[in-house]
Amino acid sequence: MSEITAQAIQAQKAARFLGTTSSELRNHALLGMAHALTHNQDEILAANAIDLVDAQSKGTSPALLDRLELNAARLKSMSESLKALSLLPDPIGEVLEGSTLSNGIRLVKVRVPIGVVAMIYEARPNVTADAAGLCIKTGNAVILRGGSLAHNSNMALTRVLANAAMALGMPQGSIASIESTEREAAEELMTLHDYIDVLIPRGGAGLIRSVVENSQIPVIETGTGNCHIYIHGTADAEMAKNIVLNAKVQRPGVCNAAESLLVDESCYRTILPPILKELEEHGVTIFADEPSRALGAVMRIEQASEADWGTEYLDLKMSVKVVSGLSEAISHINTYGTRHSEAIITEDYAAAQRFVNEVDSAAVYVNASTRFTDGGEFGLGAEIGISTQKLHARGPMGLAALTSAKYVGYGNGQIRQ
């Protein structure tokens, strides 16, 4: 038996025990894990330093290096997140519904852990601690497969977190990372349908696509966000400008940042030039259709290609297109979007209602920035990712997304007629 299969079997065993632990025990374990992160700071930062040197020698971009880097402040923040998790209400055991059947069976549907959660993600060590915490909170075992650039950091974090959890009564195998950084290891993981209940990929579009195409385990797709702002003909010009600016430049590298701007034919001549100017001033490169370019509003404006409509830039870039009206805007979004977050700016009641009904995305806004699609903003308390599929969970996934349900029937001898 391979090492990975053995880990998955161990995780399933751990999950069966975890599912029976009390909230109190799991919350204590989270506090222990929080303490261990700061207590073992030197060990974790030493491992991270090896990864950083290695990544630098490979010519890794500054943005990626920044995501990879740990320091005392970041460890402290990860530790605080685990403490905050311990204070959230426990979803496990919640009775979702129940009734007494006509034959007298008392039937309840109760929230239970999913079992074994696997995560495949890129070189972001903070995801290791977040995922371990969220899974312990919800009584799930977790198998982590982080990006190879963060390998030493992840192994150190996992060792520290798993030991702390075990010391406080969590079973062996509750938190595990895959040792091998080979591609084959991830491929093997995706076949372990008998032991792993769900696989959550977090990362770029390529990673997610590869997991969706190859996994035999149920997948929750997350995160790719080609988000749109649509300025309707009745929009308030100032509000439109503020929302576009916020959605594009406040944090361009995240999935709920806007990538594409659609503007009605009836208002683009007046409403678009000041927006383009502000975008330019904030360093945004614009990829625009012919009518927008013909406005001559800004110097740096490229010709948009068909590919631009479908691109998630995650950068200070934005595509801009003039549309004939609401129908074309909805159709464009449903064609090129990734079903993440979209916003309409309008003063028209009927247009707002049609937009929210017909746009097929996890989150749809009227007169607000797409940047609000986030577990924290939605009041979920913690988030394991943002689902862009329609099964199981959609949009920001909080603790409830890491649970399943079980029917329990209490009878006194009932048989079926």
Next chain:
Amino acid sequence: MSEITAQAIQAQKAARFLGTTSSELRNHALLGMAHALTHNQDEILAANAIDLVDAQSKGTSPALLDRLELNAARLKSMSESLKALSLLPDPIGEVLEGSTLSNGIRLVKVRVPIGVVAMIYEARPNVTADAAGLCIKTGNAVILRGGSLAHNSNMALTRVLANAAMALGMPQGSIASIESTEREAAEELMTLHDYIDVLIPRGGAGLIRSVVENSQIPVIETGTGNCHIYIHGTADAEMAKNIVLNAKVQRPGVCNAAESLLVDESCYRTILPPILKELEEHGVTIFADEPSRALGAVMRIEQASEADWGTEYLDLKMSVKVVSGLSEAISHINTYGTRHSEAIITEDYAAAQRFVNEVDSAAVYVNASTRFTDGGEFGLGAEIGISTQKLHARGPMGLAALTSAKYVGYGNGQIRQ
């Protein structure tokens, strides 16, 4: 573009319109579909007759022929089911939760259709009408791929149902069956991740396994049920006998029938012999471990092999094993079961609680037959299958299992700080 891809694109287009239709319109369409089934009886039965002759010439088993056969009474019953569906409350549009965020955005989470549902199933024409009805009810487009033995029946049913739905305002492509009976057609269907939102296989373990292994579309696994009855040492002997008999023989070919009986060492000598005798009288072949056989209670009792513990017989067969107690029973069920339905027969409070907590199945019963795991029995009104996975839906899947959710945020210019 292949015919199947074209169908999937058409279905996605249909789904976008369907998602905006009123309950009233969808319920009218269901009534029209119900009427069309009886009105076009001759056409449907003629197509079914071709399938039946063909199936007989291939030496199909009487049980399968029975499932394949349509007649006036069965069409009438399918028609009644569609009428009953039209009377159920509409889950679409239900507000699942909502709040006003601190920045003033009014956020609601609303129930929406999934989009495009695909089903792959065996030669049971009634599934064609059921699935079409459940999907229209929930505003989803459906692509059906039935077993090749029922091909003519399915094509006739789909034609009749789709025409009736279209005549009452449902868009073209809302209900479609795949014309090709080739294996490649099903394989192609499983790759159409961009157009199909969920794939539900219904049928034997082999069919479901193949879909789970090959589909790139999110799958809801259904139906395989290696269900257990565990007789605890404190069980009431008469209740135990009645429940075992009911769970095994009342309808042995269904997924919630019991396949395996576990009996405590402390009571098997007295409690098991009368149960084995009754099973034998009802024509059940028993595959038993050594201690059960040594009782000499019945004539027809085979030696159980390791494979028997993992077998879903779907027949008048049952495996029987003596266990040392509750822990072994739970561990046996979690090892060999299919996470469908299990029951404990006990008078002991703590044993009952431990069993329902630790057995990892969709439905767990105390002192009741496993045969109750069923949408109708659970009061769901209609059922598209029984999920044996933990994601999205677990246990009997009613209308809600065919829905997703969307977040809608109503703002007045909010941007993220």
